Amino acid sequence: MARIDDIPEPTRSAVLALPCPPFADQPFLAGPPLSQRRVAIISSAALHPRGTPPFPAGTPEVRMLPADLPAASLLMSHISINFDRTGFQRDINTAYPIDRLRELAAEGVIGGVAATHYAVMGSTDPRTMAATADQIAGQLRQERIDAVLLTPV
């Protein structure tokens, strides 16, 4: 359904026009087996705890989401109105698969679930997000996380 030709105009052109900067480097890090990795989620759905301000348009900021934040405390304030929200309304895991990660950790498929997860505003130009990447990476290293799963909307 989200194959690019299936997305109606003008959403298709807007999506394709989102900045995708080239990078000079090409990192590719090894790591332990999946069963030993602790995994964090980075969502671009502009998720934030209920009672905190919505994401401003175009912001490069990151919001940290404690892993034990109840699903009922999570809101979505992404500026775009061109993606489906009904799936997220029914099931938080449609966009933020925290329960699935917990299940994989309980089964030993992954080594664990991070104590902190992350949300950004997906339509923000990545070229403005270097400091945000520094901030996220710093927190990941502090928590000794060795895998991140990025989920878009």
Next chain:
Amino acid sequence: MSALAHMIESRGVPSVAIGLVRPHLEATRAPRSLFVPFQLGRPLGEPGDAAFQRRVLLHALGLLERRDGPVILEDFAEDAPNERDTPGWQPPFALPAPPPSAGLPAALAAAIAHLGPWWDRAQARFGRTTVGLCGLPPEAWPGYAAPFLDGALPAAPSAFSPALTLRYLADDLKAFCMEAVQAEGPAASSRQINAWFWNATAAGRMLLALRRVAQASEEKGLQTIARFLVPVPWLPADHQ
């Protein structure tokens, strides 16, 4: 997201990105990415289907154990099974017809009052609501939105500007109605839910009217939020 994956891996943490737009994955050349052919907004594909979500997740996480990079880009082989319309789906309730002389705010107030118990059922069914951005309770939404139709800018209830409050109110109104219509019965497709909302509800008509007013306004904030009230595919021909 694939660009951010690249940036995080450059800073020392292995990453895997799920992607809904394959050209983005091809352009950013993230270390590891999985293209999923689902509708925008559903990177795990299928609400309420843990087994399907698990297959997506296992495929993505499995890329972390590969050694044949840099740049692994794979395609998830399955479509989400319930993206198509559900045959025969109907809302679990009939909306009351507003009095012929009632204006849009009154019609919206009647609809919100009618949908309230269904929204409560939806919260019981799904364990939560995604309503809560604008800082006003549902029963206050018609009264806050009405002055905009007359060209006025009501005082905002919080630190947000009136225009931004209206934008968040629009998000809340859509969530309120779309959650309520999912309170019972089989899952409808997102297209069916949107068709009901934009074609058959006072809430949809109100947002269309507010968009028109915001577009014509000389207030810059309203002009800006006009683009974030109604998805273009759901604009009637006389609104485009």
